[in-house]
Amino acid sequence: MEPIQELIKLSVHKIIDFILRTGSIDSSFYDAAPMYMGAAIHRKIQKDMDDSYKKEISLKLETAIGNIPVEIRGRADGIITDPMSGAITIDEIKTTTLPLDYIYAQHAQHLGQGKCYAYMYMQTLENPPETIGVQLTYFQLETEEIRRHHWTFTNIEIEAFFTDLLRQYGVWLRLEQEWKITRNNSIASLTFPFPSYRKGQRELAVAAYRTISAGKKLYACAPTGIGKTLSSLFPAIKAMGEGKTAPLFYLTAKTVTRTVAEEALKLMAESGLRFKTIILRAKEKICINTECVCASNHCANAKGHYDRVNAAVLDVIENNDIITPAETTFYARKHQVCPHEMALDAALWCDLIVGDYNHVFHPDAYLHRFFNNEERDYIFLIDEAHNLTDRVRDMYSAEISKNALSQVRNALKDKDSVSKNLRKNLRLINTYLSDLRKEHGEQRNHVSPEPDMVFLAFIKMAAAAASEWLVLKKAHELHNKIVELYFEMSSFIMVAELYDAHYTSITEFYGHDVKITLFCLNPSKIIANGLARAKSAILFSATLTPLPYYRDILGGTDEDFMVSLPSPFDPGRLQLVSHCGISTKYRDRESSYAPIVQTIYQSIANQGNYLVFFPSYEYMHKVYEIFTAKYPEINTLLQTTDMSEDDRAGFLTRFDSSNLSTLVGFTVLGGIFSEGIDLKGDRLIGAIIVGVGIPKISLRHDLIRDYFNKQNRQGYDYAYVFPGMNKVLQAAGRVIRTETDAGIVVLIDSRYATAQYKGLFPEHWKCMQTVWS
Numbered sequence: 043m044e045p046i047q048e049l050i051k052l053s054v055h056k057i058i059d060f061i062l063r064t065g066s067i068d069s070s071f072y073d074a075a076p077m078y079m080g081a082a083i084h085r086k087i088q089k090d091m092d093d094s095y096k097k098e099i100s101l102k103l104e105t106a107i108g109n110i111p112v113e114i115r116g117r118a119d120g121i122i123t124d125p126m127s128g129a130i131t132i133d134e135i136k137t138t139t140l141p142l143d144y145i146y147a148q149h150a151q152h153l154g155q156g157k158c159y160a161y162m163y164m165q166t167l168e169n170p171p172e173t174i175g176v177q178l179t180y181f182q183l184e185t186e187e188i189r190r191h192h193w194t195f196t197n198i199e200i201e202a203f204f205t206d207l208l209r210q211y212g213v214w215l216r217l218e219q220e221w222k223i224t225r226n227n228s229i230a231s232l233t234f235p236f237p238s239y240r241k242g243q244r245e246l247a248v249a250a251y252r253t254i255s256a257g258k259k260l261y262a263c264a265p266t267g268i269g270k271t272l273s274s275l276f277p278a279i280k281a282m283g284e285g286k287t288a289p290l291f292y293l294t295a296k297t298v299t300r301t302v303a304e305e306a307l308k309l310m311a312e313s314g315l316r317f318k319t320i321i322l323r324a325k326e327k328i329c330i331n332t333e334c335v336c337a338s339n340h341c342a343n344a345k346g347h348y349d350r351v352n353a354a355v356l357d358v359i360e361n362n363d364i365i366t367p368a369e370t371t372f373y374a375r376k377h378q379v380c381p382h383e384m385a386l387d388a389a390l391w392c393d394l395i396v397g398d399y400n401h402v403f404h405p406d407a408y409l410h411r412f413f414n415n416e417e418r419d420y421i422f423l424i425d426e427a428h429n430l431t432d433r434v435r436d437m438y439s440a441e442i443s444k445n446a447l448s449q450v451r452n453a454l455k456d457k458d459s460v461s462k463n464l465r466k467n468l469r470l471i472n473t474y475l476s477d478l479r480k481e482h483g484e485q486r487n488h489v490s491p492e493p494d495m496v497f498l499a500f501i502k503m504a505a506a507a508a509s510e511w512l513v514l515k516k517a518h519e520l521h522n523k524i525v526e527l528y529f530e531m532s533s534f535i536m537v538a539e540l541y542d543a544h545y546t547s548i549t550e551f552y553g554h555d556v557k558i559t560l561f562c563l564n565p566s567k568i569i570a571n572g573l574a575r576a577k578s579a580i581l582f583s584a585t586l587t588p589l590p591y592y593r594d595i596l597g598g599t600d601e602d603f604m605v606s607l608p609s610p611f612d613p614g615r616l617q618l619v620s621h622c623g624i625s626t627k628y629r630d631r632e633s634s635y636a637p638i639v640q641t642i643y644q645s646i647a648n649q650g651n652y653l654v655f656f657p658s659y660e661y662m663h664k665v666y667e668i669f670t671a672k673y674p675e676i677n678t679l680l681q682t683t684d685m686s687e688d689d690r691a692g693f694l695t696r697f698d699s700s701n702l703s704t705l706v707g708f709t710v711l712g713g714i715f716s717e718g719i720d721l722k723g724d725r726l727i728g729a730i731i732v733g734v735g736i737p738k739i740s741l742r743h744d745l746i747r748d749y750f751n752k753q754n755r756q757g758y759d760y761a762y763v764f765p766g767m768n769k770v771l772q773a774a775g776r777v778i779r780t781e782t783d784a785g786i787v788v789l790i791d792s793r794y795a796t797a798q799y800k801g802l803f804p805e806h807w808k809c810m811q812t813v814w815s
Contacts (some may be wrong), residue, residue: 054116066338131175183504186649229283241610288419570597735766
């Protein structure tokens with residue numbers, strides 16, 4: 043093979059984190075120190091040093107690993123030069139919420155990082171010293187305790203360490219570079235896997251390619267049938283082959299849409315594409331044990347995991363182009379490692395990572411392996427993007443309830459000092475919340491633009507006490523319960539650090555219980571920060587309408603692109619009817635039951651399978667009772683609140699194209715059957731949608747309304763109308779899934795006759811028939 047001349051840029055972190063880890067997984071709880079908090083503490087520690095301390099020194103070294111030229115980059119937190127002796131020490135600062143004894147037990151990687159910086163710094167000196175020091179400075183966030191550990195190494199020892207580190211990493215680097223040649227050659231010869239583009243498909247593919255090339259974001263409303271997945275993946279893959287992007291991330295809200303990406307990759311593979319792809323699943327769903335506890339004393343795969351995982355990753359990467367969850371599980375069993383952690387490591391060597399929104403946006407679960415560095419050449423392809431707003435709002439809101447704290451406090455009976463300390467801190471919170479309850483009398487809730495800083499201080503103390511308890515009490519019967527509580531408190535602390543004008547604080551009183559919530563009103567800034575982890579992003583959905591609203595709420599700017607494409611299907615195959623003589627407003631519901639029952643019966647005149655969507659379970663049950671009593675000969679199904687995955691599958695199985703009689707499924711709008719299901723052909727020939735989908739009037743939605751009224755005077759639209767209409771469009775989209783499908787969509791609500799709602803109809807709904815009786 044000819045020498046590779048491309049200069050590969052590597053971070054010290056990337057090399058160290060992959061090569062130097064050893065031992066067992068013990069993630070029964072985690073270090074909740076966010077990066078920005080660590081950066082603030084770094085600055086504080088550095089500021090307290092004297093003139094002998096140089097802070098934040100960027101280091102860069104050009105060398106070669108075998109025949110591959112590399113540029114290794116890093117940043118030393120501090121370089122200390124003794125004014126008397128001239129001795130040099132590299133200072134590496136680490137912040138943690140964990141006890142310092144616990145974090146020091148994992149110091150090998152931190153020390154390795156410091157030794158790399160020591161070697162790189164010595165290469166910048168004309169006369170490097172014979173010895174150099176490495177210091178690890180640990181800072182405990184809750185107690186503000188600082189501990190320092192110091193080592194001295196000879197020049198020869200540092201060089202030997204660095205050389206051996208690169209030798210070990212060279213195995214992986216050569217694998218990666220050789221694969222790139224194979225991959226890029228296949229991309230160069232790749233053609234679109236169909237003889238022609240569908241209507242709108244080429245337009246979307248061209249818009250995606252131009253967006254990627256420009257390093258912008260694209261917000262695309264692309265109706266069902268265009269082939270959104272292939273239209274975004276194909277141009278992104280072509281851009282990668284041209285060196286315009288690093289790995290791709292295909293992000294979805296649901297597991298079922300991840301299989302669509304897998305199918306698109308397999309289709310292109312049949313045309314000759316070689317593309318390393320991994321499909322990630324949540325830890326709980328891919329765990330091979332009956333109970334998902336990632337600790338060496340609970341899981342044989344966790345014990346010694348890091349001693350075996352690199353061999354497992356090499357095996358799975360060398361033998362698979364598309365790594366499905368089934369393959370992940372197979373190789374994890376083969377090598378006796380954690381399938382979740384192995385999959386995340388394997389993702390580092392893949393061209394496409396298919397996963398959940400969490401993998402980019404979640405404050406704790408995002409892929410640190412990729413995003414905790416300066417690389418930004420990624421491309422995000424975000425499917426069903428209309429779901430992202432609420433998902434991120436939930437991720438970055440946090441709540442603590444008095445009852446949850448009391449349950450743990452009452453169950454913890456141990457008399458040792460660490461248990462007493464935790465119990466004492468939980469009691470302080472309980473007392474504070476009880477006093478708050480008395481202070482507000484008969485109030486049901488209290489809203490404030492600012493967080494309760496006294497309560498936050500109590501939570502920080504309790505989190506520190508829980509952290510210490512969890513380290514020392516790993517085998518305790520309450521361990522998992524206190525882990526859950528620790529997660530809640532850590533999340534609350536994290537959100538409090540992010541709290542700004544986009545938040546509000548809600549205190550709610552339920553009998554003796556008190557719940558405090560830090561509620562994210564507007565997640566657009568957070569989404570924008572998440573999208574900034576990539577060079578470019580394509581956000582698409584069949585119901586991304588109105589586009590200006592979604593570009594605004596999903597972190598876009600006026601500089602980003604928007605495209606709205608027409609439906610590729612023959613509009614004559616969809617009969618659209620709007621029953622505007624029936625009001626489904628809350629005050630009119632009692633009188634609406636009978637006419638809705640009659641409208642449903644009239645709408646199912648053709649034999650086949652239908653779904654009826656209601657704004658609430660209560661509304662659905664009322665109409666269902668009347669309908670089944672009046673028309674007992676009609677086969678019906680009813681969605682329930684506690685349906686398991688098997689129950690859902692059984693429900694959908696009843697929608698068979700060979701049914702000899704009419705079947706009507708009564709379901710809830712915005713629920714599990716109104717989006718993400720694919721009942722093609724005669725499996726579904728009609729949808730009847732009751733209401734306009736607006737969320738139930740609530741304190742939280744009213745707060746969102748009030749916030750956006752101040753921002754753009756569209757508060758009611760942002761809080762109620764637009765999210766509601768999205769549910770309607772999603773439900774209506776269940777009917778026509780392919781170019782051969784035909785069916786009917788019936789909308790029941792007087793508001794569909796107004797200009798406000800007509801303005802939200804897609805272009806192919808303009809031929810809707812309006813009925814007033």
